[in-house]
Amino acid sequence: MKTEFADLSDTKKSVAVEIPSDIVDAEIDRVARSYSRQARIPGFRQGKVPPTLIKKRFRDQILHDVAHDMIPRAIGEALRERGIEPVDTPDVKDVTLDEGQALTFTATFETLPPIDPGTLESISLRRPAVTLEEDAVEKTLTQLQTRSARYEPVDGRGVEDGDSVTLDLERKPTAEGEKADHHHDVVVEVGGTANPPGFDDELKGLESGAEKSFTIHYPDDYAVKEMAGTSLGYTVKVKDIRKKTLPALDDEFAKDVGDFETLQALRDRISEDLHREAEAEADRNLKSDLLKALAGRVTVEIPDSLVERELDRRTEEFARRLMDQQIDPRKANIDWDQFRDSQREAGRESVKSALVLDEISRRENVMVSDEDVEKDVAEYAGRSGLTPAAVRARLEKEGALARLSAGLRREKTMDHILSKAQVARD
Numbered sequence: 001m002k003t004e005f006a007d008l009s010d011t012k013k014s015v016a017v018e019i020p021s022d023i024v025d026a027e028i029d030r031v032a033r034s035y036s037r038q039a040r041i042p043g044f045r046q047g048k049v050p051p052t053l054i055k056k057r058f059r060d061q062i063l064h065d066v067a068h069d070m071i072p073r074a075i076g077e078a079l080r081e082r083g084i085e086p087v088d089t090p091d092v093k094d095v096t097l098d099e100g101q102a103l104t105f106t107a108t109f110e111t112l113p114p115i116d117p118g119t120l121e122s123i124s125l126r127r128p129a130v131t132l133e134e135d136a137v138e139k140t141l142t143q144l145q146t147r148s149a150r151y152e153p154v155d156g157r158g159v160e161d162g163d164s165v166t167l168d169l170e171r172k173p174t175a176e177g178e179k180a181d182h183h184h185d186v187v188v189e190v191g192g193t194a195n196p197p198g199f200d201d202e203l204k205g206l207e208s209g210a211e212k213s214f215t216i217h218y219p220d221d222y223a224v225k226e227m228a229g230t231s232l233g234y235t236v237k238v239k240d241i242r243k244k245t246l247p248a249l250d251d252e253f254a255k256d257v258g259d260f261e262t263l264q265a266l267r268d269r270i271s272e273d274l275h276r277e278a279e280a281e282a283d284r285n286l287k288s289d290l291l292k293a294l295a296g297r298v299t300v301e302i303p304d305s306l307v308e309r310e311l312d313r314r315t316e317e318f319a320r321r322l323m324d325q326q327i328d329p330r331k332a333n334i335d336w337d338q339f340r341d342s343q344r345e346a347g348r349e350s351v352k353s354a355l356v357l358d359e360i361s362r363r364e365n366v367m368v369s370d371e372d373v374e375k376d377v378a379e380y381a382g383r384s385g386l387t388p389a390a391v392r393a394r395l396e397k398e399g400a401l402a403r404l405s406a407g408l409r410r411e412k413t414m415d416h417i418l419s420k421a422q423v424a425r426d
Helices: 021-038 051-057 059-082 136-147 199-203 251-257 263-295 304-324 336-364 370-384 388-397 401-420
Strands: 002-007 012-019 091-096 103-110 124-127 150-153 164-173 181-189 211-217 231-245 422-425
Touching: 002 059, 012 059, 021 051, 021 059, 051 059, 059 091, 059 103, 103 304, 124 263, 136 263, 199 211, 199 231, 251 263, 263 336, 263 401, 304 336, 336 401, 370 388, 370 401, 388 401
Parallel strands: 124 422
Antiparallel strands: 002 012, 012 103, 091 103, 150 231, 164 181, 164 231, 211 231
């Protein structure tokens, strides 16, 4: 077999392959014999059809089978001899194949570029000091208090701020010919941030049983673009008004929230949790800065196929998040090509940082053990409420265990880098 390699770029290569005619003819004969054993041709007993007739009758199928078998083997052998590992399936073109002739073709493929991450000690990062806002604990307490609120029926007065109002509602576009939509037992919290502009003011003062029609105009800069600059007519009927009653912030409240004897004990736990979350966020930001720094060390061209693979991953992940919210990605009115384009630059940087991490992993011999994988599976199972066996079975079914292991290896590599890098702490 003759091979001729060519460098098309730092990452794109090609190999022209020529396989001698005697090897090709032997393979054609082998495939033809397999056809002969199965072929049914009038005038001949099965298995007794002359090879020349088989080759003539099934020429295209035989040549297809020969190419399908010989070309991948030839590419694999040629790349192994050179110690080359492509990052994606080679693209085969210009195939010539016939009996009595050499098989020739050209395969184009991408390889990993040479990556020089430099010394780990030369990486310089800064981790700001972790501080909490002065009223962070009290804000969290207020949120807990709000979640524990009770809603009590109201009689003898109209709707006020903070009330929870149950409505029958008709909504009709002001444009002619468009149909109204009706909703029953809609619960609206007066003052809620999701309410249309001016909607709360129209409800205030209405008593139970009252009906009212009004028009809401959505400003041109309204957050929901589909509604911006439009007007909708509303007709509402108030069915129920309830007043929000907050529990007192005292020791009894702390006991109701959890295993706390006093309100101060609850405050202390909130403070600990907020500090722990802030420390974790600081660590995430530090690692994010590290990844940017590593990506900046890649000055060579990277394979387009790796970028496309990363865009595939991001698209699948976004679609999965939509499904978790009970949204069908196929009906979400999303321009997926535009989404991929919006992720392209970030995806390219992500690939760069991953290539540097993988190179450092190899150089520093960072390994992931089976115990590391089992621990991560168990932690995920604990968060999701599934058993570790169920999580592992799902990962195996999705072929995601290798991806999980690669992710853990990169996490361990980042920790290793940070242990050697120059990290300034405020």
